[in-house]
Amino acid sequence: MNRACPAIIGILALAAMAMPAHADVCRVSVEANDLMQFNQKKLEIGSGCSDVELTLHHVGKQPAQVMGHNWVLVRNADVAAVAIAGQNAGRSHNYQPQGDKRIIAATALVGGGETTTVMFSTASLRAGNTYTFFCSTPGHRSVMHGVLVFGDSSTREVAVRESSESPARGNTASPPTPIVAAEHT
Ligand code: ZN
Numbered sequence: 001m002n003r004a005c006p007a008i009i010g011i012l013a014l015a016a017m018a019m020p021a022h023a024d025v026c027r028v029s030v031e032a033n034d035l036m037q038f039n040q041k042k043l044e045i046g047s048g049c050s051d052v053e054l055t056l057h058h059v060g061k062q063p064a065q066v067m068g069h070n071w072v073l074v075r076n077a078d079v080a081a082v083a084i085a086g087q088n089a090g091r092s093h094n095y096q097p098q099g100d101k102r103i104i105a106a107t108a109l110v111g112g113g114e115t116t117t118v119m120f121s122t123a124s125l126r127a128g129n130t131y132t133f134f135c136s137t138p139g140h141r142s143v144m145h146g147v148l149v150f151g152d153s154s155t156r157e158v159a160v161r162e163s164s165e166s167p168a169r170g171n172t173a174s175p176p177t178p179i180v181a182a183e184h185t
Contacts, residue, residue, distance in 0.1 A: 024050045025119070032069035032135065034060030034112065036143050047127045047151040056107045057115045064111030069140065070094055071107045071118070073133045073148060078102040079141070086136035095136040104131065127151030 026049035031039040045052055056071045068091065074082050085097035094109040105120035125131065128151045135144035 024048055025053050026051070027053045027055070029055040029057060030071060030133075031057050031059050032071075032110075032144065033058070034062045034067050036067070036135075036140055038071075038135070038144050038146055041146045043133065043146065043148045045122065045125075045148060045150045047122075049122055051119060051121050052105070053117060053119045054105065054107065055115060055117045056110060058110045058112050060112040062112045064109055064114070065091070066111075068109040068111055068137055069135045069144065070096070070109045070116075070137065071133055072096060072136045073104040073106065073120075073131055074102055075104070076130065076132050079132050079134060079145075083134065083136055083141050087138045095138065106136075109137070122150060125150040 026045060028043050028045070030043070033039075054071060056069065058067075058069055060067055072082065072086070082097065082100065082102050085100060086095040089095060089097050091109065094106070096103060096106050104124055105118050107116040107118045110116045129149075131148045131150065133146050133148050134141045137144075
C-alpha cells in the first residue's frame, strides 16, 4: 500500500509541471487619452506567449460619448475595411462589426477613467508577422494606430545588428584622439 504513494505524488508533480506551459499569458497595457492618443506605437509579443491579456486604460476625463476609445487588432490589409464596417456598426456596438472574423481581438469602448481588458490567443497570429491595432471610433484611426509584432525574429535581428556594430564603432573611435593631438602640435 505504501508503494502506491510515490507513484501518486509523481503523477501530481507531472500535472503541476505541465500546467504553466499550456497558458503562458503575456500582459500588455496601452493608455489612451483625451487628446486622441495611444501611449504605445509598437507592442511586441514574444512567440512564447500562448495568450495575450491586453489592458486599455483611458487616462482622460471625457466620457465615452465624446472621446470613447477602443483597441482593435487586425491584419494590416484589413484595417481600412474593418474601420468602415465599425463606423457603420455604431457606438452601441463599440464601433465594431458584429462577429467579424477579420477582428483578431478587440476591447470594449471606454471613456475617461475607465479600463477594459481583452484576452486573446496567439494561435491566429503568425510568428515574425506584424499586425495593426487602432481605435475604431470614427475619426480616430489616423492618429490612434500602432503596430503589434508577434515573435522575436525581427527583434533578434535588430539586436544582432546592433551588437555587431558596436565593436566597429569602438575601432573607429580610437583614431580621433591622435588626430586631435596632431592638430595641437
Ligand atoms: Zn479613440
